[in-house]
Amino acid sequence: xxxxxxLRVLAEVSESQWGMITSAQANARGVSHMxxxxxxxxxxLVRLSHGVYKDAGAPGGDHxxxxxxxxxxxxxxxAWDRLQDKPPAVVIAxxxxxxxxxxxxxxxxxxEFTTPSRKQTQRPDVRYRTRMLTPDESTVREGLPxxxxxxxxxxxxxxxxxxDHIGDALRDAARTSRLDTDRLTEMLAxxxxxxxxxxxxxxxxxxxxxxxxxxxLGSLSKQIMRMPDLAALVARxxxxxxxTSALFEGPEFRAMLETVNQQHAELAEKLTxxxxxxxxxxxxxxxxxAAAAAAVDSxxxxxxxxxxxxxLAQRAKQIEASPADxxxx
Numbered sequence: 001x002x003x004x005x006x007l008r009v010l011a012e013v014s015e016s017q018w019g020m021i022t023s024a025q026a027n028a029r030g031v032s033h034m035x036x037x038x039x040x041x042x043x044x045l046v047r048l049s050h051g052v053y054k055d056a057g058a059p060g061g062d063h064x065x066x067x068x069x070x071x072x073x074x075x076x077x078x079a080w081d082r083l084q085d086k087p088p089a090v091v092i093a094x095x096x097x098x099x100x101x102x103x104x105x106x107x108x109x110x111x112e113f114t115t116p117s118r119k120q121t122q123r124p125d126v127r128y129r130t131r132m133l134t135p136d137e138s139t140v141r142e143g144l145p146x147x148x149x150x151x152x153x154x155x156x157x158x159x160x161x162x163x164d165h166i167g168d169a170l171r172d173a174a175r176t177s178r179l180d181t182d183r184l185t186e187m188l189a190x191x192x193x194x195x196x197x198x199x200x201x202x203x204x205x206x207x208x209x210x211x212x213x214x215x216x217l218g219s220l221s222k223q224i225m226r227m228p229d230l231a232a233l234v235a236r237x238x239x240x241x242x243x244t245s246a247l248f249e250g251p252e253f254r255a256m257l258e259t260v261n262q263q264h265a266e267l268a269e270k271l272t273x274x275x276x277x278x279x280x281x282x283x284x285x286x287x288x289x290a291a292a293a294a295a296v297d298s299x300x301x302x303x304x305x306x307x308x309x310x311x312l313a314q315r316a317k318q319i320e321a322s323p324a325d326x327x328x329x
Contacts, residue, residue, distance in 0.1 A: 018054070018058065018061060018064070018067055018143065019054050019055035019057075019058025019059075020048065020052060020053065020054045020055075020058075020064075020067060020068060020071055021052075021053055021054075022051050022052050022053075022071050022072060022075035022076070023036060023051040023052075023053075023075065024051070024075035024076040025075065025076065025078065026053075028076065036053055039053075040053065043056055044056055048064060048065070048068040049065075049068045049069065049072060049123075050072070050123075051072055051075055052068040052071055052072050052075075054068075061142075063099075063100060063142055063144070065111065065125075066092065066096060066099075066100065066111050066144065067143075067144060069111035069113075069123075069125070069126050070090060070092065070111070070113070070144060070145075072126075073090040073113060073115075073119070073126075073128075074089065074090060079143070082145075083140060083145060086135045087133045087134070087135050087137065087138040087145070088138065088145040089115060089116060090113050090114075090115055090119075090128075090145070091113060091114050091115075091133055091138045091145045091146060091147060092111075092112065092113060092144055092145065092146040092147065093112045093113055093114045093129060093131070093146075093147050093152070093155055094108075094112035094127075094129075094152075094155055094156065094159055094161075095107075095108040095112060095156070095161070096108045096110075096111050096112040096113075097112070097146045097147045097151075097152040097155070098152055098156065098169050100141055100142060100144065100146050101141060101146065101149055101152060101173070101177075102172070102176065103149065103152075103168075103169040103170075103172035103173045103176070104165055104166070104168045104169030104172060105165065105168055106161075106165060106169070109125075110124070110125045110126060110127050111125060111126050111127070112127050112129070113126070113127070113128050113129070114128070114129050114130070114131040114133060114147070115128050115129075115130060115131075116130070116131070116132045116133075117130065118130050133147070133151070136148070137151040138151070149173045149177055149179060150179065150180055150183045150184040150187055151187060152169075153166060153169060153170055153173065153184060153187075153209075154184065154187035154188055154191065156169065157188065157191050157195070157205070157209075158191055163208075163209065163212050164212055166209060166212070167209055167210075167212030167213035167214075168213065170209050170210070170212075170213045170215070171213040171214070171215050174213075174215055181206065184202075184206060185202040185203050185206050186202060187202070188202035188205045188206055189201070189202030189205075190202075191205060192204060192205045195208070
């Protein structure tokens with residue numbers, strides 16, 4: 001087959017596979033290994049790994065190495081056909097899955113996959129693990145079959161990844177997707193005992209991971225309290241959702257009011273018993289003050305009555321009649 005014809009055949013096959021094709025897929029369509037080698041030597045194809053090639057004109061991708069490894073796991077089948085399996089036979093797992101989901105800061109040194117039956121490879125950059133996944137434990141991301149976020153986090157715990165790294169992945173997952181914590185708790189349950197919790201207590205293991213990620217309720221509450229404006233908004237919005245009518249009309253609230261009223265009555269009674277005996281003592285200074293005021297009033301009356309008001313009036317008229325004399329004097 002001529003190179004130009006071979007390229008046309010490859011383009012038809014690889015169009016939905018990120019411009020990639022395996023040797024097995026090419027051979028099934030009449031493109032020999034010799035054709036692939038010549039196309040790679042001419043620069044029309046790029047050899048990604050053993051048995052996997054890419055169109056040199058296709059744009060590069062962040063996960064080309066992972067895609068090539070997945071294609072090589074079942075080299076004779078096309079990607080779209082493999083994705084029809086529920087779940088697919090080969091699913092991306094572990095740190096590779098976390099990287100594909102964009103959660104955590106893992107630097108996957110090899111491509112990790114799970115398969116329902118044992119599968120071996122001589123490639124040091126590929127690892128297969130045996131696991132029977134249910135249909136709801138896998139999804140498709142970037143055109144590749146991958147464990148769900150919940151299954152990925154549980155898988156990382158099972159593979160004994162560092163808890164702080166898992167915490168970072170959990171925090172990122174909570175921010176970027178709707179994390180199913182009930183499902184995650186269920187998946188963590190079988191791993192609880194070996195991680196220091198009661199057997200089957202997935203909730204306790206999840207709580208530990210949340211604390212490591214600093215997104216547990218206690219950590220979130222402290223973060224909110226460090227931002228007074230946000231704390232005020234949270235309190236306001238929360239109180240706005242509360243129906244207080246039932247609270248005020250309930251028997252518990254009425255009983256509380258009766259208790260408070262009774263306490264006030266008892267306090268008033270105690271104050272009365274303390275103050276009343278002291279009232280006669282307070283009468284003594286009150287009587288002295290009244291007597292002093294009466295004496296002042298009596299003396300003032302005597303002074304006023306002894307004044308010769310007629311003489312004062314006569315003197316005032318004289319001053320008014322001769323102001324000059326008054327100034328000289």
